[in-house]
Amino acid sequence: MPTENLVKIFEENITEDTIDIRVEELTDDDVGEMVQWLDKTGRDWTALHEVDLGNNKITKVANVTKLLKKAVNVRDVDLRENGFGKDKMEIYNFQDTMQIMTNVVELSLNGCQLWDYGAEVICENAATMKTLRKLHLVDNFLSAAAGPHVAKLVKKNTKLQELYLDYNKLHDAGCSDICKALMSNTNLMRIGLGDNGISDDGCLALRDLWKSNKSGVKIMDLSVNDIQPKGCQYLSEGLAHNTTLLSVDLGANREMCDNGAIALTRFLTTNKTLRKLDLTNINMTNASFQDVYDSMSANRTLTDLMMLLNEGLDMENKEKIARIFVANRELREDQLLASPKQETQVPETLASLLKKYFLHVFVAVAAAFAVYYNSI
Numbered sequence: 001m002p003t004e005n006l007v008k009i010f011e012e013n014i015t016e017d018t019i020d021i022r023v024e025e026l027t028d029d030d031v032g033e034m035v036q037w038l039d040k041t042g043r044d045w046t047a048l049h050e051v052d053l054g055n056n057k058i059t060k061v062a063n064v065t066k067l068l069k070k071a072v073n074v075r076d077v078d079l080r081e082n083g084f085g086k087d088k089m090e091i092y093n094f095q096d097t098m099q100i101m102t103n104v105v106e107l108s109l110n111g112c113q114l115w116d117y118g119a120e121v122i123c124e125n126a127a128t129m130k131t132l133r134k135l136h137l138v139d140n141f142l143s144a145a146a147g148p149h150v151a152k153l154v155k156k157n158t159k160l161q162e163l164y165l166d167y168n169k170l171h172d173a174g175c176s177d178i179c180k181a182l183m184s185n186t187n188l189m190r191i192g193l194g195d196n197g198i199s200d201d202g203c204l205a206l207r208d209l210w211k212s213n214k215s216g217v218k219i220m221d222l223s224v225n226d227i228q229p230k231g232c233q234y235l236s237e238g239l240a241h242n243t244t245l246l247s248v249d250l251g252a253n254r255e256m257c258d259n260g261a262i263a264l265t266r267f268l269t270t271n272k273t274l275r276k277l278d279l280t281n282i283n284m285t286n287a288s289f290q291d292v293y294d295s296m297s298a299n300r301t302l303t304d305l306m307m308l309l310n311e312g313l314d315m316e317n318k319e320k321i322a323r324i325f326v327a328n329r330e331l332r333e334d335q336l337l338a339s340p341k342q343e344t345q346v347p348e349t350l351a352s353l354l355k356k357y358f359l360h361v362f363v364a365v366a367a368a369f370a371v372y373y374n375s376i
Helices: 004-013 028-040 062-070 088-099 115-126 144-156 171-182 200-212 229-241 257-269 286-297 315-338 350-356 358-375
Strands: 018-020 050-052 076-078 106-108 134-136 162-164 190-192 219-221 247-249 276-278 304-306
Touching (some): 062 088, 115 144, 286 315
Parallel strands (some): 018 050, 050 076, 076 106, 162 190, 247 276, 276 304
16 A cells, blocks of 8 residues: 555646656655556546656666556656666566557656667667657767667657757767668657767768758757867858758857867858757857858858857957847848748638629629519
8 A cells, every 4th residue: 555645646746647756756666556546546547648757766667567558548758867777677678668658759768877788679669669759868878889779760760750869978980870860761850969979070970961951850959069170160061051950059069169160150151041050168269250250141041049158259249240140030030021921722612612702692693583573
């Protein structure tokens, strides 16, 4: 039987369609008690759509599996910051858990200590989840050896739309594997590769991906990596030919410095699709301002630029750059207002046709009545 304190937690954090019990130090046995308590209270398991058990002390997956077997309509599962990844056997047991997630749209396994062997298991099973749209694998000690497993997932699951891999150590080799896979996936729209030790060789793979325009990625996070000026040159070459990306985050790549900022922003003279660029805290100074300003002045489509924490760049110069993007936003708003609205074409029903041609119908009926009246 669950303790009074445990029952109170259940009552306060479980609604008709949601289990939201985070940071409560739930153990494996507590999850088992919760399943029994829900059965005894007459829970309609089919009404549950969200299960959030993040930041607890779950080290075994057996009771989580029991829970999800009953909650067959769950769409959102969050198990972040639990410890079952420490045990290889539990990772393999989690295969059974994933196979019953037949309706899950979003799965978060951030901070579960999956390591590379866990990545192999998770990616292999996620590749066959037909409803999965968002997968979070942030901060799981993944190395370059996990790259091929992630690449297989990206190639096979073409329904996946968002993939978060930040705060791992995929390095250049892992980045390269993923970039090659992205060329065969046009549905993945957002990917997080922040803080993965990506340097110039990884940027070379990104250049080839961006130049190909074969990927569907629109938002990419490359912040807190090891990108240097040479890598910036590669990225700029890719962005100069890219027509798919809308947002790129390169913040806190502190080795970029002035030469990197100059090399990177050259793409702005030709790119006409990117809307947002984050260059926060890249060690840019006044020495590169004029070159960067000239490149930015030639661009009319970038509407958001983040340049915070570049302490070597005077506020006056930051304001000059900001004015460019304010003008771009105003220009875009004017273009949107000036463009004619596209009306959705729908099949016309008999009622809509009568309404459309009411005057014509009325005149025709009136004329017919007049002819009939004069004939009698």
